[in-house]
Amino acid sequence: MKFKSTILVTIMLICGICLAQTNTTVVEDFKPSSVNQPGKQYPQVNSERRVRTSISAPQALKVQLDIGGVKYDMKKDEKGVWTGESNPQDEGFHYYQLNIDGASVPDPGSIYFYGASRWGSGIEIPAKDQDFYALKNVPQGKISQHNYFSKITNAWRRCFVYTPAEYEKNTSARYPVLYLQHGMGEDETGWPDQGKAGIILDNLIAEKKAVPMIIVMDNGYASKPSQNAAPARGPAGGMQTFEEVLIKEIIPMIDENYRTFSDREHRAMAGLSMGANQTIQITMNNLDKFSYIGGFSGTSNFPRTDEIDPATFMTGKFNDGAALNKQIKLFWLGLGTKEPNPFPGSVGAFKAMLDKKGVKYKFYESQGTAHEWLTWRRDLFQFAPLLFR
């Protein structure tokens, strides 16, 4: 046993050395991430799209960088500072965390974002097409935060509303509205923060590629007090009641407080993942209120990948393709080429069902991205120009 252990340790050491040797090929052109806290030097990203971070933890036995589902061991220097880097990551935004002697914590160097049901670290890997979501010297819209009390959930909720730059100037103009939803484990901060929805629209509107519009970003979790003892806001609550809150409370609040066009021709809804599922359910239940539908990396058959029977799926709402084509101005489906199962299968089965019934839709593929925010930023960038034309 002792001998075997020694061999095992030797093999592990050799592997460790191999790993270390691999690491010596890391390109040393790391720069601080664009979403670091002010003045913080770490985390950093290099031209290979590796993430390197560093933290002082003199008494720690083990510190790991946990990103993209992999935990990378970091190394301690003589001052007790641990440093380490990941393998190359996909372009775009990723959530990540540190693990210090078994404790999963945010990296003190990064700005924090809400995702994976927690406030935690995020990092930006520069993307080839990052210009479309870069802050530019164009007329800037603004994003407003509203607190409101929901009688349905008997709880306070929060809503972010993007208004385009011209909204404050053209004080008699009315605007169409896009309701835009986050995914599972995220909240109403997803689209304004890591989604960069306001910046994407400012840039599109400045180039006259999109019609000036209002975007409403609310929290997709909502449950009645009877449905869940946990707080109704955030992933701790359920999502049983979101449709009712959206239709009966959020839309009337927006139409009352903003200069909107309130007919179905001027109202769109889109969402990512869980939000896509919700979007398809809610818009199909309320076609008198919506005429544009966007499903980013998600469909209402999720997580099933088997063939959909339109006669029974969603109580037959997709049965009459010709009628739907008259009502729906745009049915958008998007997917990253690197998305994991079951997304390709479930979106594929949904598309096949639409094809079978002759329901028109546009399908967009984001190249080289997974079930992450660069996929959804690109979706919004491609989807928004098609709205309200």
Next chain:
Amino acid sequence: MKFKSTILVTIMLICGICLAQTNTTVVEDFKPSSVNQPGKQYPQVNSERRVRTSISAPQALKVQLDIGGVKYDMKKDEKGVWTGESNPQDEGFHYYQLNIDGASVPDPGSIYFYGASRWGSGIEIPAKDQDFYALKNVPQGKISQHNYFSKITNAWRRCFVYTPAEYEKNTSARYPVLYLQHGMGEDETGWPDQGKAGIILDNLIAEKKAVPMIIVMDNGYASKPSQNAAPARGPAGGMQTFEEVLIKEIIPMIDENYRTFSDREHRAMAGLSMGANQTIQITMNNLDKFSYIGGFSGTSNFPRTDEIDPATFMTGKFNDGAALNKQIKLFWLGLGTKEPNPFPGSVGAFKAMLDKKGVKYKFYESQGTAHEWLTWRRDLFQFAPLLFR
């Protein structure tokens, strides 16, 4: 030496036992903090105002709760979960962090706030007077976020603007403006988030205790590219240029984009600590633009506590008390009764100088609070009703 060490260790162990015994008297009525992340059970606060938190860190050797300048050792259970509590804290909001084997990190249970030059954990200790900053079923204003490019600093900056509930209804009405600044190591999120400025004003306006007003909350750090190589936004930059940015860029931007009254009679400025110092400097340099001045826990002689000579202080700007009393409608100074040095001394010296020159001012003391946000929430609650009357 060895013997002495043993005695020392023994003494330390006895003290440790004493501490543990003291801890057994902790009142077990802990409840999750009101600023926890959704669904998180820790941190918690009890009726003694102790903070208890808990984190899983199976391999850690030492975990501490670091709050109020004191590090409290936490204890590990058989599952590797560390739990521990602090001594009773003052009422109100406090920044805090965890220390895991020497690494200072945010507590994964709390929402994060920007202070102490970092995004980190915060906790609310319920206060006797917390009703004035509680979300209530009154007309809700909104807080808007603007990104704007500053030519002076050659960098993007961010500004939060509170507009009262009626702003969207009375579309021809104009409103006075309060410019409200954060303290050292904080940023433009301080007043809208932990400061609860919007909620405080909504409540005051609903009770007709304050005039409906716009509040502008920007970042007090600003430096020209030539002044500082570090990013101009946030504490990494200096504050040399904030006056120029405020006067030449922020105020014109606000007056252009909002329905403001733009004369000095309808413009106020206030700030806390560093922001109070800036407020007094900027308003006194620009009395043609401001007529209300609020210094919360700070004055422009900071950190000095010695007697001020009005003939030379701020180039003699306080020399003519009678003239100032005609120009300044309100000069407000505030201080918590538990503030540490040098604040009582420096504010005291400033007051003495005003007394000497016969400059009228109101002095407010926040009972039982230190150099922290409950002091400044109370300042705003008392100060805002006196504005624009």
